[in-house]
Amino acid sequence: MKDVGIAGYGAYIPKFRIKVDEIARSWGRDADSLKKSLCVNEKAVPGIDEDSATMAVEASKHALSMGKVQGSSIQALFIGSESHPYAVKPTATIVAEALRLSRGLFSADLEFACQAGTSSMQIVYSMIKSGMIGYGLAIGTDVAQANPNDALECTASAGSASMLLGSENILARIEATYSFTTDTPDFWRRQNQPYPKHGGQFTGKPAYYRHIVECTQKIMEMTSSRPDDFAHVVFHQPNGKFPVEAARMLGFTERQTQNGLLVREIGNCYSASSLIGLCSVLDEAESSQRILLVSYGSGAGADGFVFEATGLLPEARKSFMKVKDMMKNTVYLPYEKYARQSKKYA
Amino acid sequence: MPANIWRRMPSFYSLAGSECMKCSSLYFPASKVCKKCGSQEISERVFEGAGEVVTYTVVRQGFNDDSENEKLVCNSPYIISIVKLMEGPMVTAQMADCEPEEMKIGARVKAVFRKISEEGEEGLIRYGYKFVLA
Structure with missing residues (x-):
């Protein structure tokens, strides 16, 4: 059987950050003990106008560009997230339209907590392996929710990654x-609840x-x-x-x-x-x-x-920004601005 | 709003404008007739999204907070720029992830896909292009 693999990849991390020290300060908690128990110092925060769909588009532009594949060649798009912008209306259609993907497209939104991005990858991989399609995109994207003043608030962040899978020019x-x-x-x-337990x-x-x-x-x-x-x-x-x-x-x-x-x-x-x-x-x-x-x-x-x-991997990635370089362009937010941007108290 | 959003998706989602097949003039938003030579031989042209700030203004006026109406999704104050795309056409658009003191005429920018507006918590979300500093 033919080889299938990653033909391009892209990550997107929002520009904004909040430090665990700042979250702890605003709730009167001990920052050092939170940082020690979680081993997390800061987290990415989405811009007020960013959501799982917008970040998926940006990550996928990167993946398609690296793979030198036109959107019109993509025949499958599966998106894993637990923060799809709509309860009913697919994120996949928004992303597909923005990337100008083929209209002959297998697509769906998936949800399996933090696992749905790799579940998407398994589906696209299987479709290529079986010969149903040539190229497909598998995306994991989330604007993670967390109850204010829960320890989870110190870690729940935002980001997206897109994997272009195919059977040619595999990296x-x-x-x-x-x-x-x-x-x-x-x-x-539970349904209609804003934050997880x-x-x-x-x-x-x-x-x-x-x-x-x-x-x-x-x-x-x-x-x-x-x-x-x-x-x-x-x-x-x-x-x-x-x-x-x-x-x-x-x-x-x-x-x-x-x-x-x-x-x-x-x-x-x-x-x-x-x-x-x-x-x-x-x-x-x-x-x-x-x-x-x-x-x-x-x-x-x-x-x-x-x-x-x-x-092919070293040459393909040469002209693209590394994830660790992407992480350097940051703006730190005070808790008040973070809360407004995250719509915690809208 | 659904029809309005749907009709404008090509231009809002992917900066799709038009090109005159006779004189190669470029338009954004798309034009069905070439304003230069009058030709109706027009094809779609998708712009890359890279450009330069020609001018900008900082809007400090608060916007309508009535959840029944379409409301901009942005911080206040926000910045509106006129961007000259590298292919030529000019686009009026909002800046994202940018404070007024970071802006300058001539700054290089690139288009990003963001939420533009929404009809409260229950309505549709309008997505489209904004620009960030490159």
Whole structure:
């Protein structure tokens, strides 16, 4: 069967940031203990006129441009988010129209907490592998919600990542994908509720760690891999502590996770979190290096991918801004402006 | 509002204007007749979105806060620019992610996709182009 993989990628992180110190100050909480428990220093905040659709468009422009593929060649678009702008009306149609994609388009909005971006990637990958389509876009994008004064407010951020998948001019070949899914009520948001609820410490062991570990072990077994076979490892990043601990449990080193670990500076972009980490890894990966990506979505599930970078990757990314450079152009907001921009007290 | 949004999607979403097939004049928004040579042989032309600020103004007047009506999605004050696109046509547009003190005539800008307005919490969202400093 033909090889399928990433033919272009793009990330978008809003310009605005708020520091955990500022959130703690405004609620009279101890910043040092929050930063220590979450291992997050600041998070990305969307502009007042940005949402999951606008950020998806910007990330996808980057991906299409890198892949040198016209929008009219895209035959599938799947968007994972838990903050679609409309409850009923697809984000995918807005993004498709803005990117001038083909009218003959398979598309849908997906929701699986923070996992739906990689779920999109599995769908597009399968469609290309089966010969249904030539190129497709898989997007993870979110303006994460969090209740004011909840610890989650220190991490819930905004961002988008777009993966152009195809079978020609591949920059990173997909070797295997696997998903591990159970019904685990660690984090949820009921209909018409603005903010999610979570199970506190329950989000750790039976939720995040179990799913990440089981998924990783299975995909490594499927690909006959050992931890040192991977140059780069990216896990979903709800905070700075969980992915580091999961990596340690699975036998990975800090060197393997450092390129994709961005949560300390940008927060948890939910559906975009692990995919932006992947973009950052693709900015640095060398030809033939293998990459492990495992996302996590509360509720719960984990999607695993094993990639191998091809010789085309270094040349293709050369004229594009790296994720880590994108992160340097920032404006820090006081809590009042952040609250107004995030419509927390509109 | 639905029909209004739908009709303007090509220009609002992707800066689609027009080009005269006879004299190559470019237009934004699209024109069905060439204002220079009178030709009706017109085709669609999508502009890249890169340009330069010709002039701008800072709007400090508060906008209508009635949730029943279409309301701009932006901070106040906001900046309106006239941008000369690198292909030639001029576009009037709002600036995004930019404070008045950062603006200057001649600044290089690029188009981005943003929320323009919305009809309160229940209505439609109008998306379209704004410009950011490049």
